[in-house]
Amino acid sequence: MALLLVGSAKSAWAQEPSPRAPWVVGAYVQGSIIMAHTEAIQHLAVSHPTGFEVNLQRQTTGAAPWHGWYKYPKIGVALTYYDFRNPVLGYAVAASPYINKSFSRGPKHDFSFRLGAGLAYLTNPYNQDTNHKNTIASSSLNATLQLRFEYDYALTPHLGLLAGLGLNHYSNGATTKPNFGVNLPSVVLGLNYHEQRNAPQANSNAPAPADVGQIFYNVSTSLGFKQRTEADRRKYLVNSVTAAVGRRVSRKSNLLAGVEGFYDRSLKATLEDTTRAGLRQPDVKKAGVFVGHELLFGRLAFVSHLGLYVYAPYKSSTAYYERLGLKYHVTDRLFGAVDLKIHRGAADVIEFKVGAKL
Template sequence: MKPRFLFVVFALGLLPAGRATAQEVPAAAPARPGPLIVGAYAQAGFIIAHTPRVRHLVSAHPTGLELNVQRQLNGRQPWHAWYRYPRVGLALVYYDYHNPVLGRSYAASVYLNKLFWERRGQQLSFRMGTGVGYFPRRFDRDTNHKNTFVSSRLNATLQLRAEYDVALSPKLGLLMGVALNHYSNGATAKPNLGINIPTLNIGLNFHQQRAFVPLPEGGGEVAGLGKNFLNLSASAGIKQRNESDTRRYWVNSVTVIGGRRVNRKSNLLVGLEGFYDRSLLAEQRDTTAAGRELIDVKKAGVIVGHELLLGRLAFETHLGIYLYNPYKSNNFYYERIGLKYHFTERLFGTLGLKVHRGSADAIEWRLGVKL
């Protein structure tokens, strides 16, 4: 994941929230949620040949179909107003890669759709989502060794899209869009080169109610604004070292983070964490001469980060620098993106991806407590 993408997410959290002055917890939930939008779109695009190892797979142009349903947020929760009433949605996506090596893929993703411009039946919005993709045909050393894109059937997916909707009738809209779709397994299996697919999209949206009136906003202070907190957490993940070694190795970390809520939408973070990657021990055993002592593979670093707050959910971005790194298996810095969810006021869980210079290192499942 490139640093400039992390900067964009950080900037979104610092943007003013407009007219909203809602409090953290609503007094009572309204009886009716916002209106629904149901869509069906055709997609066509191409695969980016981001490395010579995949050029043999990009001769055909993928085509696909998407079905989705999204809900217009209307103020049932205070954060709806902070982000000027976005939409949340669920999408089912199918691609045919027109290539027997890649076959087809199926994905389900959740997303947030933010309206940026509206005028007389026209809407321009930006959508960002994530989910899970399934590839029936994956890399296999004996039967499908040319598939250097996909080495596991289950993959994470990331979707960025700009959309333009123009009204054909009071409830029917023509949707046109341009998107970037990414699939990767986060190094849980190798090779993990990942697929990047820019697409053009066209289809129809059925609006239950195109224009809507937000619910009245509550007043008062935001709970926790300007206050400090401490997060203690531990993570676990698995990864494959390379194509020839099919074993899975545990990767663990412990993290201590101090944070401060600086506005309604943002927490700023700073902390320390330690890592233990057992795949690096296997790597050393293969490369170190017999009788020589192995180098310590444990690592420790300092991180700074940001949380974009959406109710109980938060989008995390971290940048870290290794302070203790005796076995130089990577760069001196690392990045992380993740989704964090508070089960209670104190207990939270996170699904994150740790990367080195845009290359996935491990998917981390994290559990922690807020003090």
């Protein structure tokens, strides 16, 4: 994600030469608790995990128009190690690219919000025979999400003291079960080394893109895999097709509305297990309508959707669904995305999507 953001195509607007983007190197310690967000993990929410993080970030200075629109955020990647202080859970190692958006920046301080997403490796996943108490994660490979407020205070021209409050989340998106995930509210303390604090900035008045106010159309298809129960270890294919109409409403935002269809083969397996012989089974296919928003960072977008099922003969979930994800335009027409589809806060499936903008 960091490389994609830094490498976003430059606009053809008349621009000032962009100053060199300086580096920032950080090392932090973290102290956490395990949030008991469901009764199924209360027996694990008794330890106080501790972690250590090193990160490398770069201060944007105006090489792309969106740098100025977002008040010159930092783009970075973090490597995090966590000890859950519980032999059932073990340890976690994660790598997460991120963006760090400043709210208030002065000669000696920087107050910002950080959002990152990546991959994590957990050492002690659920095993029915040897580790059945770990209801948090049933696979070693998981997705990770980082949210954090940070305050950096200059001790010297190059050295900053950082304090932060954040949340680390690990989950495999129901690819395997059980998968209640883990949320770690965290206190962060560490040091940043700034190659150049308060770097020069250029192109603060970059004009709005030419497509602001224009309507566009998206068509896409996705696939994902999910496990039905702890006892059934098979992975079932989940497909979707989507057609949407959108409008770029500002430099930073697209609004969308659309229709989509879903085919979740795990529902068919559930019906075959539970329906009495001779009875007709309802259709497991579903159709929905949705509205959505895309927060734009050059070719990259953070996607959020809220949908409502309008055709769902088999009532296997809530009548509505949510979707969060990252979308990247490989060209002006073709895009790829990774989305997490959710039912009332519980992960349903991770969707790997390809599509076209018309």
